[in-house]
Amino acid sequence: MTPRRATSRSLLTIDDLGADGIVRILDLADHMAEVNRRPNPKVPALRGKTVCSVFFEDSTRTRLSFETAAKRLSADTMTFAVSQSSLNKGESLRDTIETIAAMGVDAFVVRHRSSGAPQLIDQWTQASVINAGDGWHAHPTQALLDAFTVRSALGRTGGLDGLRMAMVGDVKHSRVARSTIAAMRLLGVHVTVVAPRTLLPPDAGDSFADVVTDRLDEVIGDVDVLYLLRMQQERMNEALVPSLREYTSRFGLTAARAAALPSQALIMHPGPMNRGVEIAVDPGELPGSVITQQVTNGIAVRMAVLFDLLGSGRAAPDVDTGLDIITEGGSQ
């Protein structure tokens, strides 16, 4: 495979960053998290920059997270919500992007139902492109916030060497799975994928995960992180699993499995959660659950990504002077 051209201007997949790049973003996110704990969580780091969210698929959560991140860095934000009807009016994706770019945009945050759309858009604009999720392909900022959440919860620095993660569920149709597995493995995590064959990519070999199994009970007692993927109701029509009930009995986090989980293990989910399906116990009763922290951390991580791509200060800021250093460098 010909690798995509390396670009530091955009973030399209986790592979664009590599292990060092991921750690750089996570370190930066630590500082952003500190900003977010301030009474007035706002710095002028990206003042004068314009960030446009272009969402060709509804996702209020991700869009709000990005827009909050941009605003906390003092960037101007625009939203272009592409309704299905305007797509049907015949304007091509390229025309849409070129039109918005002409208004003066420094970064596009793109969500698209088609795999590869952000990569195409990246070729049509000089602005930075941040992939906020494309088809089944990639969701790099979710992967970064997942890694950040694990690192923070365990109080680690650097990578995540030696941790064991099980990712459970519909890996085949999941951009979160592709990106989070890639990021975790780059950081040194041993990843086991747990799913029936119908929910695995057609060629889920060694290059995809360290172990692939359909026996959750055989791995659950030996994980540091249990990552549950969303099971989409519409998959029921495609004969991928016989029923949600059977899915839960084989792959859901039931009370029995919660008891089998090591006490210090983290429980994660990208949301939105199907209560009673992926997690059949009250998440409030799961001490290891960091699902809420994932959402919170999303803002700090996206601030870090935006600053990394749009700010002028690439190096990690001096901790003593905090973000004021970044601010000076980044505001131009």
Add this chain to the structure above:
Amino acid sequence: MSLLITGARVIDPTGERRVDVRVADTTIEDVADELTPANGDDVIDATGLVVSPGFVDLHVHLREPGREEAETIETGSRAAALGGFTAVVAMPNTDPTQDSVEVVDFVRRQGERAGLCEVLPSGSITVGRRGEHLTPFAELAAAGVKIFTDDGNGVQDPLLMRRALEYADGLGITLAQHCEVKRLTTGAVMHEGACCSRLGLPGWPSIAEELMLHRDIELVRLTGVGMHFLHLSTAKSVELVRAAKADGLPITAEATPHHFSLTDERLATYDALYKVNPPLRTSDDLAAIRAGLADGTIDAIATDHAPHAPETKEQPLDQAPPGMLGLETALGVSLASLDMDLADVIAALSWKPAAIAGVADRHGRPIASGEPANLTIFDPAEEWEVVPARLASKSRNTPYVGMSLRGRAVHTIYNGTPVVRDGSAVH
């Protein structure tokens, strides 16, 4: 006044020799070791070039009627002539569909009006290519249609396919199948394998082609009625056809240049230029297609020339239409990619497809006195690269930019008239 071709290396179904060829009106008048130009003769010095019967493409989409923004019969015919083709079979997925005498007559007449090659309209097997009711085979056959296909949609219903074969028996027509079990390819944009897993794209599994191919081979065995198989793309498909031919079944098959030169790794660019149906496959499949061509399992090289307007290809893969241009690059890709004797490549481009298309009375003929003058004169050694802006096709969706091609038509003689001269269309 006549046309005199001198110094040529002639390759035709009878073999290879060094002769001069004189064309008068629409016919080859004389072939001899040396012919002297008469006063006023138009002389083509073909020294270093190969003269062969004109190429015949079993599989082109000319888009007229219905999608004239992508191609017209005239622009497609010009692309064909520049590629060395003197006859092309126009696929029926026009709008309206080529399922009635009126539409096929229109396509044929537009081809005659353009006058650059013979445009042979195919007919659809089912009305509107909807897979429900058979088209009037006999009426269409009487209007000159030889090839029937629902290309783009394989005939899904096995009962309907059996009936089509039985009803076609004795009509002097050939049914051609696009092998794809649609239930297995819903939403698919590329080959199902390691590459699609990585890219997060819905896969088109090889078995979707092989299942229908196997079904139809068995229907041929049951009915005894022959069939042609369009654009084979998988190694197993080549095996199935090889075995069926060994059993003596009356089947033929074609492969496209892109299926023996480009792999699914191209899709890593997410560029819809590489989206095609059936999809680009793996290097193992490519090798099997080449071997199938080399041993004659695959009879013909056909382009599946499929023009699409640029804006339709500047879309994400799942929204862009499948298909790529092929007419102007077929020879260059074939000679660059295939390790076969030149005569065997020409056979797969000329007389073998001419026989399948039912035009062996006027295309793919020996180069001999009294024969129709449909000829291709090409340089088998010219190395060149395709420049999209210079293509005669109305569309630009060639996947071969940056690839070194070998061999190019220099002059194309259709019905005795040079329609391409020195690499340029005469009109």
